[in-house]
Amino acid sequence: MARDGDESAFAEILRRYSPRVFRVASRFFRQRSLVEEAAQEVFLKVFSELGSFEGRGSLEGWLTRIATNTCLNLVRSSKRRPELIVSDLTEDESSWLENKLAATASERHHATERSLVAADLAGRVLQTMAPDDQLVLTMIDGEDASVKDVAATTGWSESKVKVQAFRARRRMREAVEKLLRRKTTTADTSVAEAGS
Amino acid sequence: MKSEHIIEIIESGPLSHIGADELARVRAHIADCVKCEEAFTAAQIAAALLKEHQLESFAPSPFFSHTCHGGPS
Numbered sequence: 001m002a003r004d005g006d007e008s009a010f011a012e013i014l015r016r017y018s019p020r021v022f023r024v025a026s027r028f029f030r031q032r033s034l035v036e037e038a039a040q041e042v043f044l045k046v047f048s049e050l051g052s053f054e055g056r057g058s059l060e061g062w063l064t065r066i067a068t069n070t071c072l073n074l075v076r077s078s079k080r081r082p083e084l085i086v087s088d089l090t091e092d093e094s095s096w097l098e099n100k101l102a103a104t105a106s107e108r109h110h111a112t113e114r115s116l117v118a119a120d121l122a123g124r125v126l127q128t129m130a131p132d133d134q135l136v137l138t139m140i141d142g143e144d145a146s147v148k149d150v151a152a153t154t155g156w157s158e159s160k161v162k163v164q165a166f167r168a169r170r171r172m173r174e175a176v177e178k179l180l181r182r183k184t185t186t187a188d189t190s191v192a193e194a195g196s
Numbered sequence: 197m198k199s200e201h202i203i204e205i206i207e208s209g210p211l212s213h214i215g216a217d218e219l220a221r222v223r224a225h226i227a228d229c230v231k232c233e234e235a236f237t238a239a240q241i242a243a244a245l246l247k248e249h250q251l252e253s254f255a256p257s258p259f260f261s262h263t264c265h266g267g268p269s
Contacts, residue, residue: 018256026253035254100241122249125242141210141243142250169207169242176245177238 010047017063018043024067027138028075028131030123038074042067061152068135068153075131088124089179092117101180125175133168140165200225202232211243 018039025038045066053062089097096117126134135154139145140161145153150161202222205214214222226233 014260018260022256023253027250032254032257036257036259039256039260097241100244101237118245118248119252122245123252125245126249137246138249142246144210144212165209166207169239172242172246173207173235173239176242177234180234180238180241 013046013059013063014043017060020060020064021067024064025071027142028071028134030120030127038067038071041074042070045070064153065155069155072131072135072154075134089121090117093121093124096121097179125172125179128175129168129171132164133171136161136165137168137172141169201229202226203235206236206239211239 021039021042022035025035025042029035029038042063046063049066053059100118126137129137136150139150139153140147147158147161147165150156150165151158154161156164202225205218205222222232222236226236
């Protein structure tokens, strides 16, 4: 019915699938306003391309794919990715990182506290990475999606997903390592200055 | 075995998917290799960050719910 331009059918699609679209957009954007803009663009695209949906797969799968690719393109077209440095961290983020480091060192890392601070820091680290890296990491390592799921969502081959995930994991790990190294250096300098 | 670096293990898949045997190999190796220990610590933090990230998701705004309850479309 929506394909025939039925307004109530459009409304039903919006109602049923907006949580899904918002979840996909939240993988890419940390600000509500950006998530909202992305969702609006996704639905514009969905409604204009609904005629081309052949009904072979699920509508949700088709819509998720549009949402993912729309968000990827939005991130790709935005400004250059900033490098995250220790001085950019808020006090809360800095202390989360310190606690995490201490917990990891003392083997207590399994007790992960679910905090907004960490989610925000995660978003900031991810924003320094390429959109494709962000996507595979949030889906595979964050949401436990399978390689097959990511391939279906993006239209990439499973081999590409595997290689992308492997490289993205390395880049994320290196970004965190860099952050930790700088943090240690900053702390050492502060101690040295306090002692002099 | 102990002398082989473990970077490939920690990058081959999500950290939570590493099996007990491989984890034991990682732990044995990082006891003597500072570089790999740093990499493993960073990988653990990265994994924790990614788990936190997926917990934060925005809910649809009123525009979408108004539309669904028969409001402006």
